[in-house]
Amino acid sequence: MKSLDESRYGNITLSVNGRIYNVSVRDNETLLDVLRDKLRLTGTKKGCDLGVCGACTVLVDGEPMNSCLLLASMMQGREITTIEGIAEDGRLHPVQRAFVREGAIQCGFCTPGMIVSAKALIDRNPDPSDEEIKDALSGNLCRCTGYTGIIRAVKNWKKYVKAEGAGKNTGVQDDVKRYETVGRSVPRVDAVNKVTGKAMYTADYHFQNMLHGRILGSTVPHGKIKRIDTSKAEALPGVVCVITGKDVPDVKYGVSPARYDEHVLAKDTVRYIGDEVAAVAAVDEETADRALGLIDVAYEELPAVFTPKEAIKEGAVRIHEGKRFRNNINTSVDHHFGDVERGFEEADYIREETFVGNHTYQNPMEPHAAIAYWDQHDRLNLYTATQVPHYVHYMLAHVFKIPLGRIKVIRPTVGGGFGGKAETTPLDLCAAILSRITGRPVKMVYTRKDMFHHGRGRHKQHMKFRLGVKKDGTITAFDSTIHLDGGAYTSFGVVTAYYAGSMIPTLYHIPNYRYRGYRVYTNKPACGAFRGHGVPQPRFAFECLLNMVADEIGIDPIAIRMKNAMDRNTRTCNDLDIRSCEFKATLEEVRKKSGWKKKYGKLPSGKGIGIGAGGFVSGAGYAIYRGEVRMSHEKTPKTFVKKAVFPHGNAMVKVLEDGMAVVLFIGAAEIGQGAETVLSQMCAEALGIPLERVYIRAEDTDISPVDLGAYSSRVTLMGGNAVVMASRAVVKKLLPIAAETLQCKPSELIAKDGKILREGDPGKNLDWAEAARIYFNEKGPLVGTGFYKPPAGLGGDYKGAAVGTSPAYSFGSSVCELSVDLETGKISLERFTDYHDCGTPINPMAVHGQVEGAIVMGVGETVMEDVVYDERGGIVNPNLHEYLLMTIKDTPEIFSGIVDSYEPEGPFGAKEIGEGSTLPVLGAVAHAIANATGVWIRELPITPEKILKALKEKERMRRGGIQEKPRGLWQEGKPSPPYKRKPARGKKAVDPKKLFGKK
């Protein structure tokens, strides 16, 4: 056991939230660790541990400070206030109420720090200006809200000094009045827990006798493990267990069943710097950390490749064995719909451009965490920060070869995901194994650096696009070739490679369309699914190209979109069925609202305005694994059939015996996006009772029926439909009871406002709860169940046709206004105007929150975010100091609007907003920059340096009298034959060698 060196400890006495504590601490402990681990005040969060994110902000003698950079032993005699101490006598502080009401909260991970900073601000300055608010909160990063709601909340805090009761929201757009509860901007159901620090995230849990685990990553980008010596680590006092590749199941796992290619810990080969090699469990995290440093690994280094270009070369080192991965190509797609050659012949103008994306990382504010223990029934209990409890559940069963029934997955409050938490992590698996071996609970939490190494961020895409249009702007053909930099493992990559092509034709009518995609393995962390999955970069490139073409042929960029815009009830060229579609309305609205006509082409140099559009699926049409729910990996996978074998969303509604409360059980993952709130709203609406009586339980796979998770923007539509069905089943049981009392036919009755009433004769009614009580007395538990399966037959019959299918599609347009300092290239964002077609907004405030967050994230991706690698594939900036996220001071003014729309397949007419909201942003920013400067930057991120370089190049050419080569090509005198649509057919992938030969 750990040798006890008492002299390392000292006692301090400090006051925390008015209570005096005497704590024994070591000199190297931070105040943050002492608050969280010793005083168990877990409301204060750890997001970076390096002073940049502000999640750890507390008041020290009234002043806000980052507790991760304060030594606990220096806190002797100081007065500390944490988020738990902001509310007084159980009454929320006005700032907390303002956060609840003004839509300042999503995942809530930044919220405690934000509120502490905001409270200190209004204590010293009760009437802060916008500038002062931004300065005071400048050290608090938020990845979800786009800061807009937060600024609004702090500005309006005084409104919430009194009036604690319910009330209408302020500051947010008017409710949509189609329904009672649906369409109202009600505060989030989890808001109070999030503003008080009571919300429990995975890392906030503590279990008796718990161990702490850490994982060792490879230090070489590619190599064979020759030898691992763990003896020194094992000998370190406090270390309980060390495992390596030999201790983990010989089962590969991953996301796409066709490409499971990861081991829990490397068996013999490591493929990137950070690839998991060993794991340690120890009495505390610090000891586990120290033990990692004592594990001696000898590698035989192999050559490594870091870009698709290098990796695809003949003779390049192979990252994975197997014939199918020739030239390191992990997935290849060749889709051809219509006839592009013919389409280009028909075009009057053709332009070809090359674009390059960036490696962006989701960076949810909450780091991944997992706690595992095996209970008395020998069942694995796993607490994990995930967007996909079901897939984690399924993958644990697969790796450990046990039935789903022997595993229980608990998803505590999750601090954001954006796709970064959409798969099973090494933490989940290692914690389960370490716990199995040691017989103790094991907690494992990633550091921010670990998160970057675990990866699963956006694929960097190298895109070659060719677009043909008629003189009037009508698109005749589009041809694209994309190389996706995949990193060392598949993760979601197969799907990503398909998505990169499949979503382009949803926005515009493209009669002839070709997409060739190659996802290539490289010796870097695996890339995965990041908000907008595979689509934002091609969408950015397409929107840029469309704008270039519009400018070149002299058509207004909005007009060219109008010309080609998707219409409702259309089957796209790649066999996707669009039902509701108000894309044109979004274009029209942003045009009006932004004053486009007065501005486009009329702004002075250095000022720019730009447009981008985008849209996304409302849930993938098919599950990631296609068969039925299976017990374990042993059963052979079923062949793919064009229908959902099992329901993707499932819900259960149970009414309490007195009829005064309803519990909604659904496995949908709340990750900050507001799933629990909108599902509760839909439940209340369908039941005809006030929202206050609905309680949701979604955190435990034992309790709630399966839902596939929070990915592909599926929860509102799919989970919502299941909830509506379950709720209606309950109402159906109540109506006959009420009909008996009211002496009428059940068919004449409806449930509304907490009553069962006769339509048109509301005087005649029975209290809803009373009806429920009668039901219970007579028939026992009042329960309804519901499920949702996407419609059968979605999509075409070609290979990969499943990706991109969805019951419904969203649409949106964004206009960006900014200025560029032409001497330094610095961009100053001014305004964003955004309109979306998300069907019926279930909660407009939540919709705007998604849009505001997506805009700020999207701008960041366009102008500053990038994971930078050194020449050995090591990440140069795996921290929030150097991987730049937009701060509150960088945030533009945002207007978010919703156009009137109704999706027949969605619950109450709803569809998605979460991912679609990101898609228009990148193109709009790039266009505005080009509009301000006269230069197009085709490589993300568009940094000031790149802008300045392009400006200088342009100036150099102007001085030298060099004409810029016309990039587009006019084709004169071609007759345009009438277009005949060929049946959509996917073609077989080309031989990669041929592809390489062409380059």
Place this chain on the structure above:
Amino acid sequence: MHIPDIRLHEPRTIAEACELLNRYCDISKVLAGGTDLLVDLKQGRITGIEHLVSLRNIDGLESVEETGEAIRVGALVTLNQASGNETIRKFFPAMIDTIGSMAAYTIRNVATVVGNIAGAVPSSDLAPFFVVAGGEAELSNGESQRRMKVEDYILGPRETACGEYEILTHLLIPKPPPRTGISYQKFMLREANALAVAGVAARLTLAGSIGGGGGAGGGRDVGGVGGTGGTGGDGGTGDKRGTGGDRSTRGTGDGEGGIMDSCIAMTAVAPRPVIAREACAFLEGKEPSKEVFREAAAIARESARPITDIRGTKEYRFDLIEVLTERTLEEALSRARGE
């Protein structure tokens, strides 16, 4: 990610602190706000440190004093305290701007002004300000004090003239002579929590202040920080030369006043703050104008010694220096004119 196993010491006097630093020599460090040091320790960027000597309990380091000719900032004064200080606001709006561009509010509540200089990080924002303002570092070894110009104090990345068991107790900034303006321009990649890609500070003193300009050499005793009074043993300051005192100046003699004296210093473009001496020499005696500033900026560019790193390439930094120099001179000029 943890701070290594260190022992914290909180001495009550400078002598005790120096004694501790002496005892633990290579394995100890001074701890002020810790926003720089603790981040480095957590990331393992500095190793082998076993003792931290906190200045927190030492009296006399927590205030900003106005002492006749100078402002004296103690080693415990945080960035936010400095920027809220009336005296500093009155004399050095440029310092307020500089601090406003640094880190973020919560960090500024902890980070010290002195720590920003003592840390000698090549991208320090305050270093160029102190250099152009003629700032001096006051060092103590517990027994005696010495003083040196900030530009001489910072030797290289994380390297200073601070002796192994010396402490930088105060920074002194001489009150600016009349018709003097100081400005700092920082270029960063986002609006908060961002280090400088490049930064330029400038001071301009216009002639025509005292007796219609000309021969103002004696009057602009920028370095004349005598009479600080706070600590003993600083009687020798009277002998010190003011910054720029080593250069001869030509007053322009006319009423508006040409540039009598100037200093330009840059950050994040060399291992330590660089003074653009050639540009300063060029400016002396000139009538300020856009063209003159542009030319000075082009000369200043040559003084930079930037490298390429994650924030920007060497070439870009050269370009930035030129633009920032011109802008900072413009602003310094309008401040000197009292605009």
